[in-house]
Amino acid sequence: MVDSVIRLIRDLGSDDGNLLRYGLSAAEYRTAFPVAIEAIRGSMSASNQARRDFLEGLFLAMARNGDLSDIQLPVYGEDTVYRLSVPDFGDVAVIQKGCPDGAHSSVRWSAPIWARETYLWWVCDSTRVEPGVHINGGINRLRKRFFSDAPDTIDGVIFHSSLCGTAGRICPKPAAGLQVAGATIPPPCVYIMPERRDGASEWNWEGRRQRHFPGVLLKAFGVAAESTASYTGHVGFQLTSRAVRTTIAARYGPGRSTIFRS
Numbered sequence: 140m141v142d143s144v145i146r147l148i149r150d151l152g153s154d155d156g157n158l159l160r161y162g163l164s165a166a167e168y169r170t171a172f173p174v175a176i177e178a179i180r181g182s183m184s185a186s187n188q189a190r191r192d193f194l195e196g197l198f199l200a201m202a203r204n205g206d207l208s209d210i211q212l213p214v215y216g217e218d219t220v221y222r223l224s225v226p227d228f229g230d231v232a233v234i235q236k237g238c239p240d241g242a243h244s245s246v247r248w249s250a251p252i253w254a255r256e257t258y259l260w261w262v263c264d265s266t267r268v269e270p271g272v273h274i275n276g277g278i279n280r281l282r283k284r285f286f287s288d289a290p291d292t293i294d295g296v297i298f299h300s301s302l303c304g305t306a307g308r309i310c311p312k313p314a315a316g317l318q319v320a321g322a323t324i325p326p327p328c329v330y331i332m333p334e335r336r337d338g339a340s341e342w343n344w345e346g347r348r349q350r351h352f353p354g355v356l357l358k359a360f361g362v363a364a365e366s367t368a369s370y371t372g373h374v375g376f377q378l379t380s381r382a383v384r385t386t387i388a389a390r391y392g393p394g395r396s397t398i399f400r401s
Contacts, residue, residue, distance in 0.1 A: 141266060190262040191219065193301045194235055196319045198223060201359045220251060229255040231352045238263035239277025239298070246284045250291040256352050260297045266307060270328070271389070274298050275399060278330075278374055278387055285335070285342075285376065286383065292335060294350050296374070299327030311391045312370070317360045326360035328389060329353045330372040339378075346373035346388055369393045 211222035232254035333343030
């Protein structure tokens with residue numbers, strides 16, 4: 140489908156009748172084409188409101204279901220951080236970002252002091268590469284921050300947007316999900332990050348670290364408590380004699396998982 144749209148856009152340059160309607164010649168179309176594509180990309184990337192609407196609708200649905208007792212939405216002009224009150228647990232911070240392969244979306248954040256757990260939520264609609272490639276790019280940047288002098292870390296990352304579960308990004312998870320604005324949204328991809336430990340050579344390499352919020356989030360999408368582990372991935376680091384290795388494990392149901400190591 141994407142390849143067909145690309146061919147259509149390129150072939151428009153030879154459609155003299157259509158070009159005439161817009162007052163363009165074929166040469167003018169070819170000259171302006173690259174600039175026009177960049178302008179479209181820029182306007183789509185600059186718009187944060189759709190991403191905010193998506194997460195806000197999702198969290199409001201969780202509150203209506205009783206999974207959240209309170210929501211404090213981001214303040215316009217400040218970092219896009221949601222303060223979610225989880226019953227019988229405390230406050231969780233969700234830092235909304237775009238696609239994870241950019242520095243702004245992966246390393247430019249700070250964990251709020253009030254948060255018991257903090258997560259990056261990548262609301263990424265890009266189809267330039269597969270979701271796993273996006274996630275790997277973001278994890279590589281987060282690894283550098285993890286081993287830096289930065290004072291804080293995060294408990295996990297989430298990759299999920301309104302594109303998930305549609306024809307543009309078919310989801311391997313079951314059809315059951317959360318109803319938001321009349322649409323059924325599949326469970327998100329959740330990865331628990333490692334925690335720092337002095338003198339260690341492995342950090343969450345086997346995925347043993349446990350966090351509270353993934354179970355709360357996945358429950359809202361119809362995942363039973365006993366199945367939470369089957370839908371929760373993890374990120375781990377390992378120090379060897381040559382380099383620091385990374386493992387990224389994705390889980391999307393009982394007995395269904397993929398692991399990427401580098």
